[in-house]
Amino acid sequence: xxxxxxxxxxxxxxxxxxxxxxxxxxxxxxxxxxxxxxxxxxxxxxxxxxxxxxxxxxxxxxxxxxxxxxxxxxxxxxxxxxxxxxxxxxxxxxxxxxxxxxxxxxxxxxxxxxxxxxxxxxxxxxxxxxxxxxxxxxxxxxxxxxxxxxxxxxxxxxxxxxxxxxxxxxxxxxxxxxxxxxxxxxxxxxxxxxxxxxxxxxxxxxxxxxxxxxxxxxxxxxxxxxxxxxxxxxxxxxxxxxxxxxxxxxxxxxxxxxxxxxxxxxxxxxxxxxxxxxxxxxxxxxxxxxxxxxxxxxxxxxxxxxxxxxxxxxxxxxxxxxxxxxxxxxxxxxxxxxxxxxxxxxxxxxxxxxxxxxxxxxxxxxxxxxxxxx
Amino acid sequence: xxxxxxxxxxxxxxxxxxxxxxxxxxxxxxxxxxxxxxxxxxxxxxxxxxxxxxxxxxxxxxxxxxxxxxxxxxxxxxxxxxxxxxxxxxxxxxxxxxxxxxxxxxxxxxxxxxxxxxxxxxxxxxxxxxxxxxxxxxxxxxxxxxxxxxxxxxxxxxxxxxxxxxxxxxxxxxxxxxxxxxxxxxxxxxxxxxxxxxxxxxxxxxxxxxxxxxxxxxxxxxxxxxxxxxxxxxxxxxxxxxxxxxxxxxxxxxxxxxxxxxxxxxxxxxxxxxxxxxxxxxxxxxxxxxxxxxxxxxxxxxxxxxxxxxxxxxxxxxxxxxxxxxxxxxxxxxxxxxxxxxxxxxxxxxxxxxxxxxxxxxxxxxxxxxxxxx
Numbered sequence: 001x002x003x004x005x006x007x008x009x010x011x012x013x014x015x016x017x018x019x020x021x022x023x024x025x026x027x028x029x030x031x032x033x034x035x036x037x038x039x040x041x042x043x044x045x046x047x048x049x050x051x052x053x054x055x056x057x058x059x060x061x062x063x064x065x066x067x068x069x070x071x072x073x074x075x076x077x078x079x080x081x082x083x084x085x086x087x088x089x090x091x092x093x094x095x096x097x098x099x100x101x102x103x104x105x106x107x108x109x110x111x112x113x114x115x116x117x118x119x120x121x122x123x124x125x126x127x128x129x130x131x132x133x134x135x136x137x138x139x140x141x142x143x144x145x146x147x148x149x150x151x152x153x154x155x156x157x158x159x160x161x162x163x164x165x166x167x168x169x170x171x172x173x174x175x176x177x178x179x180x181x182x183x184x185x186x187x188x189x190x191x192x193x194x195x196x197x198x199x200x201x202x203x204x205x206x207x208x209x210x211x212x213x214x215x216x217x218x219x220x221x222x223x224x225x226x227x228x229x230x231x232x233x234x235x236x237x238x239x240x241x242x243x244x245x246x247x248x249x250x251x252x253x254x255x256x257x258x259x260x261x262x263x264x265x266x267x268x269x270x271x272x273x274x275x276x277x278x279x280x281x282x283x284x285x286x287x288x289x290x291x292x293x294x295x296x297x298x299x300x301x302x303x304x305x306x307x308x309x310x311x312x313x314x315x316x317x318x319x320x321x322x323x324x325x326x327x328x329x330x331x332x333x334x335x336x337x338x339x340x341x342x343x344x345x346x347x348x349x350x351x352x353x354x355x356x357x358x359x360x361x362x363x364x365x366x367x368x369x370x371x372x373x374x
Numbered sequence: 375x376x377x378x379x380x381x382x383x384x385x386x387x388x389x390x391x392x393x394x395x396x397x398x399x400x401x402x403x404x405x406x407x408x409x410x411x412x413x414x415x416x417x418x419x420x421x422x423x424x425x426x427x428x429x430x431x432x433x434x435x436x437x438x439x440x441x442x443x444x445x446x447x448x449x450x451x452x453x454x455x456x457x458x459x460x461x462x463x464x465x466x467x468x469x470x471x472x473x474x475x476x477x478x479x480x481x482x483x484x485x486x487x488x489x490x491x492x493x494x495x496x497x498x499x500x501x502x503x504x505x506x507x508x509x510x511x512x513x514x515x516x517x518x519x520x521x522x523x524x525x526x527x528x529x530x531x532x533x534x535x536x537x538x539x540x541x542x543x544x545x546x547x548x549x550x551x552x553x554x555x556x557x558x559x560x561x562x563x564x565x566x567x568x569x570x571x572x573x574x575x576x577x578x579x580x581x582x583x584x585x586x587x588x589x590x591x592x593x594x595x596x597x598x599x600x601x602x603x604x605x606x607x608x609x610x611x612x613x614x615x616x617x618x619x620x621x622x623x624x625x626x627x628x629x630x631x632x633x634x635x636x637x638x639x640x641x642x643x644x645x646x647x648x649x650x651x652x653x654x655x656x657x658x659x660x661x662x663x664x665x666x667x668x669x670x671x672x673x674x675x676x677x678x679x680x681x682x683x684x685x686x687x688x689x690x691x692x693x694x695x696x697x698x699x700x701x702x703x704x705x706x707x708x709x710x711x712x713x714x715x716x717x718x719x720x721x722x723x724x725x726x727x728x729x730x731x732x733x734x735x736x737x738x739x740x741x742x743x744x745x746x747x748x
Contacts (some may be wrong), residue, residue: 056687057492057680076675079586095658095677095693117497118431122489123511125496137497182570190564196556212453284469301450303469306431313430319469 017152018050018085021145025064028141035110036065037138038103038128041119043310044142045071046238049084053077059099059124062088063106070106072099100124104131114138143315147307148329153239154353154362157309157331160234160241161351161363167192167232168245168365171204175228175247175372178221181206185217188232197234201312204230210345213301213337224250227344228372229337233312240312242333243363244349247370259297259338259346260369266290266336267348267367270304270318274332274352274359280304280322287336288320298340305333308351330354331362391526392424392459395519399438402515409484410439411512412477412502415493417684418516419445423458426612427451433473433498436462437480444480446473474498478505488512517689521681522703527613528727528736531683531705534608534615535725535737541566541606542619542739545578549621549746551596555580559591562606571608575686578604584719587675587711598624601718602746603711607686614686616707617737618723621744633671633712633720634743640664640710641722641741644678644692648706648726648733654678654696661710662694672714679707682725704728705736 025048029037039045039062046052049071053060058074070089071081078092093102103124107113110133115125117137125135149157171188185202192200206222209215210229222228226249233242248256266287273286284304291300303319308331316322318332326332332354337347348367352359399422403411413419413436420426423445427434432448444463445455452466467476477498481487484507489499491511499509523531545562559576566574580596583589584603596602600623607616622630640661647660658678665674677693682705690696692706700706706728711721722741726733 057689057691076587080588080590096695098695115496117500118495120496121492122494122496122499122509123491123513125499126491126511135496135500137500139497183568186567186570189567193560193563193567194557196560213450214454216454315431317431321470321472 017150018048021048022064022069022085022087024145025142026066028144029064029114029138030066032114032138032141033112034114034136034138035112036063036107037114037141038063038107038120039116039142041116043314044116044146046310047142047146049081049088051080051084052238053080059103061099061103063103065110072102072106074099100127104128107133112136114141116142146309146314147316148327149309149331149353150329153309154329154331156237156239157241157351158362160236160239161243162241163192163195163197163236164232164234164241164243165363165365166195167202167234168230168243171202171230171232172247172370172372175222175249177223177249177373181209181217181220181222192232192234197236199235201233202230203232204228205345207344208342211339211341211343213339213345213347222249225253227253227256227346229345229347231347231349235312238310240308240310241351241362242308242312242349243351243365244335244347245365245367245370246346246348247372249372251371252369255297255340255343256346256369259294259340262290262294262297263336263338263346263348264367267334267350270334270336271352271359271361274326274334274354276328276354276356277325279325280316280318281320283318283326283332283334284320291336291338294338298338298343298345301339302337305335305349307331308333326354328354328356391524392422395422396438396443396459396461398519399516400440402518403438403488403512404440406488406512406515407486408488408510408512409486410437410481411488411515412437412481412494413490413516415490417688418490418520420612420684421516421520423455423462425454425458427454433477435473435477437477439484446476446480448473474501478502481507486510488515490516520683520688521690522701523683523705523727524703527683528703528705530611530613531615531725532736534610534613535617536615537566537569537571537610538606538608538615538617539737539739540569541576541608542604542617545576545604545606546621546744546746549596549602549623551598551623551747553596555583555591555594555596566606566608571610573609575607576604577606578602579719581718582716585713585715585717587713587719587721596623599627601627601630601720603719603721605721605723609686612684614682615725615736616682616686616723617725617739618709618721619739619741619744620720620722621746623746625745626743629671629714629717630720630743633668633714636664636668636671637710637712637720637722638741641708641724644708644710645726645733645735648700648708648728650702650728650730651699653699654690654692655694657692657700657706657708658694658696665710665712668712672712672717672719675713676711679709679723681705682707700728702728702730
């Protein structure tokens with residue numbers, strides 16, 4: 001892995017890309033009949049401006065409109081937007097404001113305003129409605145741009161996956177009977193962050209804890225016979241990687257071997273289904289059919305995966321309700337799993353790019369069920 | 375600091391407290407003329423149920439109403455709510471749903487529904503409005519409960535502050551010329567997480583970077599003459615601690631000495647103003663007067679602080695627009711700062727409990743400007 005100091009400053013290339021993205025955002029908003037689009041999520045702001053805000057309770061937003069676009073930040077974050085594209089008027093507001101008057105001013109003259117409906121909060125939408133703006137859900141417009149990753153973005157996800165792979169290799173080395181689940185997760189997280197991850201979520205679960213895909217690591221010690229489900233994600237230079245591999249302490253049980261094979265088959269089937277034009281529902285159905293047929297081994301508790309990029313989880317989601325076609329260049333996690341209460345869970349996860357000839361897999365860590373020292 | 379294994383399971387005591395909190399929540403909602411309250415933020419759900427969800431894109435909520443209350447989670451998180459108070463109907467939904475039909479069912483018969491307006495997103499409020507519910511901002515009701523910490527909560531914040539103090543001590547030991555800002559922050563974060571923090575945000579900024587209160591740690595090395603502003607926060611057993619101390623590499627410059635004294639005076643004045651019945655505006659004014667009078671030394675870029683507890687930043691905020699009276703038992707960060715572009719910044723931050731005789735300070739780390747090895 002590259003040393004921190006060797007990495008180029010990501011904000012420089014992001015600002016170049018941001019100009020073209022603002023053009024496309026304006027085009028999409030205009031085509032949707034909007035007078036303006038209001039972008040509020042950290043990741044979409046990063047996508048469109050090249051700067052990633054540190055958003056707490058204070059309002060951050062980017063207004064995209066034909067005449068004058070703007071970026072609005074709290075005064076104490078004013079220093080962060082110097083590198084934002086020049087066409088964005090930099091507007092900041094002090095501690096006496098909640099930012100809404102400044103936002104209303106930046107939107108003045110517009111009637112129909114698109115918002116990121118999966119991000120903007122009711123306090124702000126109800127305030128905008130009181131100012132007379134008509135709001136419309138427009139998250140799909142910005143996500144419609146974000147879903148198709150460019151080469152630089154795919155490369156960043158690949159580099160994030162490299163870090164996660166190295167994290168998984170270390171985690172498996174550290175899987176020795178007696179190690180405490182919570183301590184192991186902390187150690188892996190430390191490793192990922194020391195390697196430059198700005199955010200990281202290891203979820204390495206032991207034995208029966210692994211039967212809950214969102215379980216919390218606890219004080220339980222690893223013991224002989226445990227199955228271990230190790231799901232690691234890390235954000236590096238703004239982009240996420242997210243992989244899962246499994247291990248057994250000592251020889252795999254019959255349940256673990258059979259379950260791994262079913263999950264492996266399901267992952268292969270979902271990979272094969274991840275074609276341009278297929279939907280999230282299609283990719284999910286490919287794995288679900290296989291997982292659900294193995295109900296004697298455990299339960300199917302989640303969909304096939306989700307897109308990944310600036311956010312760890314972003315649309316499209318690979319679930320039955322998602323019927324939009326996947327574009328070429330989408331990056332998806334493919335992560336079927338099978339869970340048996342009281343016993344454990346097996347999940348296999350890779351990040352793949354949707355390509356016409358079949359998906360490009362951004363990781364190369366073997367999928368095999370690893371046997372760790374008993 | 376206690377070993378991870380020695381800590382008691384926090385969920386047990388939280389579930390006991392949750393029953394009484396649900397009673398108070400229902401009382402507050404009824405008094406406000408609401409038919410139901412819909413609680414959606416991780417922290418408020420934790421407060422009312424004793425379980426802290428891992429909320430991603432899927433809907434989580436608690437419905438509090440006179441006849442039947444409920445907790446609604448994705449199917450894959452069903453395992454986490456076994457310990458929730460019994461009066462809450464456990465409702466889960468599968469991958470085919472976005473959770474809104476199940477929520478609408480749990481709210482059926484209610485008209486006026488209070489929501490956490492600083493958390494719930496437009497996609498969900500607009501869906502609820504399409505179902506015919508009338509929404510009202512009710513975040514103040516649950517925050518009105520959360521603001522008054524009980525003894526167990528204060529103790530948890532104190533323990534989180536102990537960890538943060540230890541993190542600051544380590545950080546200052548590791549402040550040697552040549553250390554890279556980003557690497558130092560990662561090392562401190564690792565330390566905090568290895569000690570059990572489930573979330574941690576070190577923000578240790580060197581020299582001119584410290585002039586931006588929300589700057590990002592970068593590849594810059596520490597050098598002689600730098601001022602260092604070290605703001606550390608960590609979440610332990612669900613509760614946050616957040617402290618800031620400053621250092622200079624080698625003897626402090628005149629600017630650093632004078633600025634530290636002004637910030638110290640401002641913090642003392644804000645502490646003295648943090649009385650039951652005073653407002654966020656009052657506490658802010660006490661520090662702002664002193665900081666703004668020193669404009670030759672730098673700028674006043676933010677308010678006096680914010681409440682802290684299950685969230686790192688929660689209302690009340692100590693800013694000019696916050697005029698509600700502070701109750702006894704509120705826990706606040708008091709953190710004035712003074713920032714000079716190109717030179718640096720000094721901030722001092724403690725977490726204090728509002729008490730009639732004057733605030734109780736939850737940390738005991740000296741406030742002095744520390745001189746580290748040149």
